[in-house]
Amino acid sequence: MQALTSEELTADIPRRTSARTLDDRASLLGAAVGSVALVWVLYERVFSLSGAVGFVVCWYLAFVTLYALVSGVSNPGPIVVDRVWAAVVTGGATLVGLALGATIVFIFVKGWPALHHLNFYTHDMAGVRPTSPLTQGGVLHAVVGTLIQIAIAVAIALPLGVATAVYMTEVGGRLTDAVRTVVEAMTALPDVLAGLFVYTVLIIGFHWERDGFAVSLALAVTMTPVIARSAEVVLKLVSSSLREASLALGASHWQTVKGVVLPTARAGLVTSLILGIARIAGETAPLLIVSGASTFFNKNPFHNPMNSLPLFIFSSVRSGEPAYITRGYGAAALLVALVLVLFVAARFLARDRQVAR
Amino acid sequence: MPVAIAPNPEADLDVDEPRAIDEGLVGHDRVFHASARTVGLVVLLLILCIGGFLGYQGFPTLQRYGLSFFTETRWLPERDIVGLAAVLVGTVEVALIALAIGFPLAFLTALFISEYAPARLRTTLVSLVDLMAAVPSIIYGLLGFAFLQPHLIYIARWLSEYASWIPIFRVDTDPHAAAWAQSKFTASAFIAGIAVSLMVIPLACAIMRAVFSEAPLGEREAAAALGATRWGVIRSVVLPFGRRGVIGGTMLALGRALGETIAVLLIISPAFEIKFRVLTVGTMTTSALIAGRFGEATPSQLSALLAAGFVLFLMTLSVNTVAAVFVNRSRTGAGTDV
Amino acid sequence: MSALGVLTGRRPSVDAAQPRTRSAAHLEAERVSAWFGDHKVLERVSLTFPNASVTALIGPSGCGKSTFLRILNRMHESTPTAKMAGEVRLDGVDVYAAGERVTETRRRIGMVFQKPNPFPAMSIGENVIAGPKLTGVRLKGASRAEVIERSLRRAGLWDEVKDRLDRPGGALSGGQQQRLCIARSLAVDPDVLLMDEPCSALDPTSTLYIEKTIQELAHEMTVVIVTHNMQQALRVSQQSAFFLAEAGKPGVVVESGPTTQIFEAPTDERTMDYVNGRFG
Numbered sequence: 001m002q003a004l005t006s007e008e009l010t011a012d013i014p015r016r017t018s019a020r021t022l023d024d025r026a027s028l029l030g031a032a033v034g035s036v037a038l039v040w041v042l043y044e045r046v047f048s049l050s051g052a053v054g055f056v057v058c059w060y061l062a063f064v065t066l067y068a069l070v071s072g073v074s075n076p077g078p079i080v081v082d083r084v085w086a087a088v089v090t091g092g093a094t095l096v097g098l099a100l101g102a103t104i105v106f107i108f109v110k111g112w113p114a115l116h117h118l119n120f121y122t123h124d125m126a127g128v129r130p131t132s133p134l135t136q137g138g139v140l141h142a143v144v145g146t147l148i149q150i151a152i153a154v155a156i157a158l159p160l161g162v163a164t165a166v167y168m169t170e171v172g173g174r175l176t177d178a179v180r181t182v183v184e185a186m187t188a189l190p191d192v193l194a195g196l197f198v199y200t201v202l203i204i205g206f207h208w209e210r211d212g213f214a215v216s217l218a219l220a221v222t223m224t225p226v227i228a229r230s231a232e233v234v235l236k237l238v239s240s241s242l243r244e245a246s247l248a249l250g251a252s253h254w255q256t257v258k259g260v261v262l263p264t265a266r267a268g269l270v271t272s273l274i275l276g277i278a279r280i281a282g283e284t285a286p287l288l289i290v291s292g293a294s295t296f297f298n299k300n301p302f303h304n305p306m307n308s309l310p311l312f313i314f315s316s317v318r319s320g321e322p323a324y325i326t327r328g329y330g331a332a333a334l335l336v337a338l339v340l341v342l343f344v345a346a347r348f349l350a351r352d353r354q355v356a357r
Numbered sequence: 358m359p360v361a362i363a364p365n366p367e368a369d370l371d372v373d374e375p376r377a378i379d380e381g382l383v384g385h386d387r388v389f390h391a392s393a394r395t396v397g398l399v400v401l402l403l404i405l406c407i408g409g410f411l412g413y414q415g416f417p418t419l420q421r422y423g424l425s426f427f428t429e430t431r432w433l434p435e436r437d438i439v440g441l442a443a444v445l446v447g448t449v450e451v452a453l454i455a456l457a458i459g460f461p462l463a464f465l466t467a468l469f470i471s472e473y474a475p476a477r478l479r480t481t482l483v484s485l486v487d488l489m490a491a492v493p494s495i496i497y498g499l500l501g502f503a504f505l506q507p508h509l510i511y512i513a514r515w516l517s518e519y520a521s522w523i524p525i526f527r528v529d530t531d532p533h534a535a536a537w538a539q540s541k542f543t544a545s546a547f548i549a550g551i552a553v554s555l556m557v558i559p560l561a562c563a564i565m566r567a568v569f570s571e572a573p574l575g576e577r578e579a580a581a582a583l584g585a586t587r588w589g590v591i592r593s594v595v596l597p598f599g600r601r602g603v604i605g606g607t608m609l610a611l612g613r614a615l616g617e618t619i620a621v622l623l624i625i626s627p628a629f630e631i632k633f634r635v636l637t638v639g640t641m642t643t644s645a646l647i648a649g650r651f652g653e654a655t656p657s658q659l660s661a662l663l664a665a666g667f668v669l670f671l672m673t674l675s676v677n678t679v680a681a682v683f684v685n686r687s688r689t690g691a692g693t694d695v
Numbered sequence: 696m697s698a699l700g701v702l703t704g705r706r707p708s709v710d711a712a713q714p715r716t717r718s719a720a721h722l723e724a725e726r727v728s729a730w731f732g733d734h735k736v737l738e739r740v741s742l743t744f745p746n747a748s749v750t751a752l753i754g755p756s757g758c759g760k761s762t763f764l765r766i767l768n769r770m771h772e773s774t775p776t777a778k779m780a781g782e783v784r785l786d787g788v789d790v791y792a793a794g795e796r797v798t799e800t801r802r803r804i805g806m807v808f809q810k811p812n813p814f815p816a817m818s819i820g821e822n823v824i825a826g827p828k829l830t831g832v833r834l835k836g837a838s839r840a841e842v843i844e845r846s847l848r849r850a851g852l853w854d855e856v857k858d859r860l861d862r863p864g865g866a867l868s869g870g871q872q873q874r875l876c877i878a879r880s881l882a883v884d885p886d887v888l889l890m891d892e893p894c895s896a897l898d899p900t901s902t903l904y905i906e907k908t909i910q911e912l913a914h915e916m917t918v919v920i921v922t923h924n925m926q927q928a929l930r931v932s933q934q935s936a937f938f939l940a941e942a943g944k945p946g947v948v949v950e951s952g953p954t955t956q957i958f959e960a961p962t963d964e965r966t967m968d969y970v971n972g973r974f975g
Contacts (some may be wrong), residue, residue: 007560012728012739014778017769019797053508054515078831079798082586089473092465096562099555107496160396161615167397169392179397182404184684185677188560188609189407190616191494192644193673196666197407200414204659221407224400254389275491282493285618285644289651310495314619317499332496339491347484476775575812579876582770583826583883584802591827597816 023074027083031067038062057330060091107332113341114330130321139331142312145212146338149308151276153223160220161227161263168228169235170257172193180232186225194221195286203290210291213308218286227276234268267349274346278339284310323334408670415664418657426664432629432646434658439661441643441665443629447546448642448669450635451621452614454550459557459614460607466558467565467606472591483566483670490559498620501552506624509551513636517542528636544626546640552620557610564609564684569595601683607681613674618644643669701722711788721746722767722804722887722917727781728945729771733756738761738783740783742936744887746788749909749918751928751954754938754969758835759946761919764889767919768804769797779887785886802830805885809892813864820860822875823847826883842882849879851908854929877908888912890920906931929958936968 039059064087073078113134114120120138129135164183168176198218202208222254238261246256262269300306309331316328418425421440429440470482517528519630528541576594584592596603621642627649628639647662647669719774729737737759744750752760765771766779769790782789790800811820823843827834834842843860847853852874856867864875873893880888890909894902909931912918922928929934934952935958950957950966961967 001547001661012780014730015780018770019790020797021423021794072681076831078589082588085588089465089469092462093469096462096466103500106500149670162443163393163396164400168391171393173394173395177403181678181681182401184681185674186404188677190644190669190673192618193666197410200410252388278491282495284495288648313495330500335493336496343488343491575810576814579812582806583829584798585829586798589829630855
C-alpha cells in the first residue's frame, strides 16, 4: 500500500483514480511490443510471407494470444476474458473506423485530378469526346440535375413524411401500429424497387416521359418513410406536458400541433429532413431505371432526360475511358462532399438536442 | 351537511358502464384528424401499391413459366428461357457474406461505442456511424471495385489455398501455373459481399448501439458492485437486454443487403449458374439483374424483370417487417420483461 | 512472471468459493472529498467502521451520504466527471492504491441499492449465483445449491422461494426482490456490505424483514447503511454519522459516534435539530 504524503492530504486535490492497474498497462504494452517483434521475425524471415494486410492480421492474432497468455499468468479468469474482449472490441471498432476513413480519402484522392480543373464545375459534357482531356467538360449538368430532383422530392416527401409522423404520434388510431411497422420496413426497401414502381405506374401506365420529374417521384417514394420515421422520433420527444398545457388553455388539437408541437420540434424536424436528403442524394438504382443519362444541361424536369451525380458516376466509371473514369471519381467526391455538408449541417442544427435518428 | 342528490329518474343507476363521451372536436380538428389519418393510409397504401403493381405486371411471367421460373437457372429472354434460381442463390449468397463480415464488426463497434469509448467521444462516434450510413452506396461500390478488390483477391487466394477443405472456398485453378490466375478471383460474390457489408455495418451498428445504451443503469451497477469486470457487465446485463436489438438490427441489415443494387452491379461479372464457390469470379443478384437488364428490355422481358422485382419485394419486406417488430419490442422495453 | 505480480503489488487472490475464516473487515475512510465536475459535494470526511457492526449514515437529502457510500466500494468513479480525494482503507490497504483491482474491491465490499435491481433475464437461483459466476468461480451441482441456500437463508428469503428457484427474479414482490439482491451480494462472501437506503422503496412489513436481516448479518460482517429513517437508524445501527451540507457548501460529517449518543445526547445543535425532526 502507498500512503498519501501529508502534503497531498492537506491540499485536498482530486486523486487520480483509474480502473486500470499497473499490471493492466504492463500486460497491454508488453503484449503489443512482444507480438510486433514475434511477427516481425516469423512473418518475413521464417515463413517468408509478404503483404501488409497479412502482417497486420498476423500481428493482431499474435497480440491477442500473447495478451491472453500474459494476463493469465497473474490474473484470475474473468480478468483475462475481460482483457481479451476489450482487445477484440477495440480491434473491430478500429477496423470499421479505418474503413470509413479509407472510403473518404480514397474517393478524394482518385477524384483530385478532375477536381482541380475549374471547368469541371462550370461545364457540361455536351460535345466532349471520349478522349478529351480533363480540361474539357464538367459535371454542372449533373449537379444541377441532382439539386432539382432533390428539391422536387423534398417538396413531395416532406409534407407526406411529417404528416405521417403526426398521424403516428399525435392523432393515433387503429392503424398506427401497422403504419409504423410498414414505414420502418419501407426505410430499408431496396431502392431499385422504388424505381421499378414509378416506372411501371408512370411510364408504362401513363406513358410519361423518362424525365427528371419521374426520378424525383422515385426518390420521394424512398424518402417519405425515412422522414416519417425520424420525424416520429423527434415528435415523441416533445414533452407531453407542453401539449397538455396548450390543451388546458383551450386550444384545439390542431392549434396545439401547429402552434406548440411542430415549432418545438422544428430543429429536430430539420435534422430529419437533412438526413432524408443525404439518403436520397446518392441513390443510383432508381435513376438507372427511370431516367436516361444525358450529356447536356437541362433544367426542365418535365421534358427530356436529366442527368444527376450518381448516374453520371455510374456511367462514367463503366465507360472504360480513363478521362471519363477520373471525371466519375471527381463527381463521386462532389457527391461525398454534398453528403458531408448536409451531414454537418444536420449535426449543427441538432447540437443540443439528441434527436438525430 | 351532505345532501343526497335526487336520482335522475331517466337514468338506470344499476348499470355501471363507461359512458360515451363526445370528443367535442371543433370543426378544424375533425378536418385535421381526418387528413392525418388519410395521409397515414396513403403511405400504407403506397407500399401495398408497390407490391401490387409489381405483382400485377409480373403476373404474366409467373403464369407463363410457372414453377420453372424458380427452378431454371438461365436468364435468356431472347430464347424464352427465364428463371431466377441462380439469381436467388446469388442474392442470398452476397447477403450472407455481407452479414458474415458485417455482423461481427457492427456488433463490436456498437459495443465499443456504448461500453468502451470515453463518454466525451461517444457523440462524435455515433455521428461518424451515422455518416457512414449516409455515404451513398455507389461510393462503397467504387471503393470495393477499385480499392478493395486488388487487396481482397490475395485474401481470396489465401483462403482458396489453405481453407479449401471448406467447399465454398474452393477455386478451380491450376496449382502448377507459373503465375496465379488473378482474374479467377475478381468480381466474385465474396468481393461484392464485402462492399455490401460496408453498407450494412452502420445500419446494424446504429440500432445495436441504441439498444445497448438503454440497458438499465440499476442492473449495470448491480453487476459492477458484485465485482464484475466490464465484460462481465456486458455479458450479464447489456447483452441479455439488447438481444432483440441485435437480432432486429441484423435482420434490417440482411434486408438491406438483399436489396443492394448498385454496389453489386459495379463489382460482379454476371454469371447465371448456381454455384456455392463464393470466391470464384461471377455471380448475379436479383436487384443487379433488374438494374443491369432494364435498359435493353423488351416488353416481355420487362414483365420477367418485374416478376423478379416482385420476388425481391416479398423477400425484403418480410425480412424487414420481422426486423421492425423485433426492434420495436426491444425499444419499448418489452424485451426486459420476463 | 510472478515478478510482475510483485511489481504491481498484487496480493495472491483468495479462492472465493471457500467461505473466508475472517469474519469481517475493518473499513476506514480518511479525509475523503468528492467532486462532480468542478462542484465539490463532500469535504474531508473521515470515518471508521468497526468490525462486525452496523453504521448508519444519516442526514438530509443531497448531503453527500450516497456519494460517500459509493466512494467506499469505488462505484463513484464509474460516474463520468466524478472525482475523489483521500483514502479508503480495507484492512489497512488503500483500495484506491495503484495496484488495487477495482473488481476485487467491489467483490469484497458488496452493495445493495435503493431500488431493487435483480437481473430480469435470470431466475431466482441464477440471480443469487450471478456474483460467483461473474467473478470467475465455477459452481456446480451440490456446491451451487449450497451457495444458493446459504445466501438466501442469510437474507431471510429461503423459506419463501425455496420451491421456485427457477422462476424469474422479477416476479417477486418488491421486498422479496430487495432481499434477493441482498442474497446476491452475500453469495460472493463480501467482508463489508453497503446499503443505500435499502428500504425506502418498500412497505413497512418488508422493511422489518430487512432490518432483521441486517441485524443478523452484523454478527459476521461490517454493514454501512444510508437511511432517511431515524427510527431505522436507531433500530439497526451501533454507530451513526450525521452528514450535512449547508447552502452552497459541500457535505461534511457534523458528528459521529455511538448511535445512542447521537440520538440522545448530541453535542452539536444541528444534530439535535435533525434527529428531533426540526428539518430535513
